[in-house]
Amino acid sequence: MNYLDGKSAPGREDRLKANTAFGGTCSQMRNSARNGCFPDGGCLNLAGRRFAQTQGCQFTLSLATLNTLRNAVIVMHSPIGCGACSISNVGVNKSYKQLRDPLATGIIWLNTNLDEVDVINGGEKKLRETVLFADQEYRPETIIVANGCVPALIGDDVDSILSDLQTQTSAILVPIHCEGFKTKVMATAYDAVYHGILKNYIKMPERREYIAEPDLEKLKEQYRISRNVNILNVSSMSRADELELQRLLNAIGLNVNFIPCYAEPEDFTYALETSLNVSICGTHDDYFVQHLKEKYSISFLIDTIPIGRKNTERWILKIAEHFDLQEEARQLISAENEQLDKSLEPYRKTLAGKRVFLGGGEVRIVATAEIIQDLGMKVVGFKAHHLDQFVEPIFESLAEIDDVVVDVATNQPFEQVNLIKRLKPDVYIGHTGGHNISAKLGLPILPLFGPSYNYLGYSGTFEVARRLNRIVKNGQFNKKLAQNTRLPYKKEWYEKDPFTYIKKEDVV
Numbered sequence: 001m002n003y004l005d006g007k008s009a010p011g012r013e014d015r016l017k018a019n020t021a022f023g024g025t026c027s028q029m030r031n032s033a034r035n036g037c038f039p040d041g042g043c044l045n046l047a048g049r050r051f052a053q054t055q056g057c058q059f060t061l062s063l064a065t066l067n068t069l070r071n072a073v074i075v076m077h078s079p080i081g082c083g084a085c086s087i088s089n090v091g092v093n094k095s096y097k098q099l100r101d102p103l104a105t106g107i108i109w110l111n112t113n114l115d116e117v118d119v120i121n122g123g124e125k126k127l128r129e130t131v132l133f134a135d136q137e138y139r140p141e142t143i144i145v146a147n148g149c150v151p152a153l154i155g156d157d158v159d160s161i162l163s164d165l166q167t168q169t170s171a172i173l174v175p176i177h178c179e180g181f182k183t184k185v186m187a188t189a190y191d192a193v194y195h196g197i198l199k200n201y202i203k204m205p206e207r208r209e210y211i212a213e214p215d216l217e218k219l220k221e222q223y224r225i226s227r228n229v230n231i232l233n234v235s236s237m238s239r240a241d242e243l244e245l246q247r248l249l250n251a252i253g254l255n256v257n258f259i260p261c262y263a264e265p266e267d268f269t270y271a272l273e274t275s276l277n278v279s280i281c282g283t284h285d286d287y288f289v290q291h292l293k294e295k296y297s298i299s300f301l302i303d304t305i306p307i308g309r310k311n312t313e314r315w316i317l318k319i320a321e322h323f324d325l326q327e328e329a330r331q332l333i334s335a336e337n338e339q340l341d342k343s344l345e346p347y348r349k350t351l352a353g354k355r356v357f358l359g360g361g362e363v364r365i366v367a368t369a370e371i372i373q374d375l376g377m378k379v380v381g382f383k384a385h386h387l388d389q390f391v392e393p394i395f396e397s398l399a400e401i402d403d404v405v406v407d408v409a410t411n412q413p414f415e416q417v418n419l420i421k422r423l424k425p426d427v428y429i430g431h432t433g434g435h436n437i438s439a440k441l442g443l444p445i446l447p448l449f450g451p452s453y454n455y456l457g458y459s460g461t462f463e464v465a466r467r468l469n470r471i472v473k474n475g476q477f478n479k480k481l482a483q484n485t486r487l488p489y490k491k492e493w494y495e496k497d498p499f500t501y502i503k504k505e506d507v508v
């Protein structure tokens, strides 16, 4: 795989044949994913909807990673509304940057504010002025230009403009082509960001040649590098998650480095001094690690996400295998499991038998279902943003899942609400942004991810159990909300099949 000669990363519809519209059971979904077709015919890759209520935008998801980068100014080349969601990240981003570097600033972003006149005249002038202003005013190491739909539609040649401006700025200019209209698979955002990082940040460090000379100190440094692992965090891992994974890998003798979130430009240079790139989720990182393998021969691991004890065990063992540290890993796993069993005991009584619906990224929801089953709860439904090959290994940690209902839909709250009414879960675990509908149905809600909470590793399993216990015991707020609010759907919609609007081939 090498897409780096291109201006931007391809959409995942094309590169991974990803699907964004499916309704059926888990066993039907897994069979369909294997052969690329719906059970009763029709191409999975070409599926769509006759009616869609909302859709995801890769521009906004790209910002979730870009806004975390240190010593950078973000220029949103778009109408003003495109990056408005960044406001919700301001506090978290500043605090988390400062956990890495106390002197780090919060997010600095500028918007070129394209309007109707620019649609006719082009946005080049505004882009030039904004980049030069960012360079002179803030003196950052890098200026990242995230490209929205409008400049792509009117034909602004962002790459040429930036390459011309590069001679006038001290900051390195980094274009990120993440126009929302180009893909229905929002996760293409990860590829768009990694494309920019691979082309502009990743460079072979000069230090590598220096340490190659035979000398005891330098050999020690080489040994250290041979024990280095990069763990890739594209904003769905909290600092508490990072610390838990670091603790587990340190315990078997490995050094850990986290990129790209909260990294600064220099971190990417030394990111090549590693023996293994570890993805916590194929949906995030395959584009990045495959390019690093091809260009710099660095091995990578994409397997499962360390959520739930079986997935965590599998993840640790796969990493240990690369370094021949299986024995150390087994000892660690056994000690951790013993401790976890004791700590989960008080919660099992409250949670056993409760029915759970999970919505969010395909890999994450299926892995989180392992915790649900571990606690004696029952999974009754999944709603995945999209479907691709990376979900398959995660199912191995689950029992009795074949008949569980799956909806593949990026957002589409009308399908979610119909399913919840039918399946009657006791708890909803979902991606942030999809909670208001479920809250108005009176369900207790656990966010699938929160930047202040721990979900990964053994301590993450404990934290999920502890928080589930609390929301199940105290669900009054959402019950009152359900009594005093109403949803916008007619009762006829609830009588219809939730997958009524899914069509087998998305003929445009």
Ligand code: SF4
Binding pocket: 057, 058, 059, 060, 078, 081, 082, 083, 147, 148, 149, 150, 178, 179, 180, 181
């Ligand atoms: S879809 Fe296009 S116009 Fe809409 S927010 Fe995303 S980048 Fe902006």
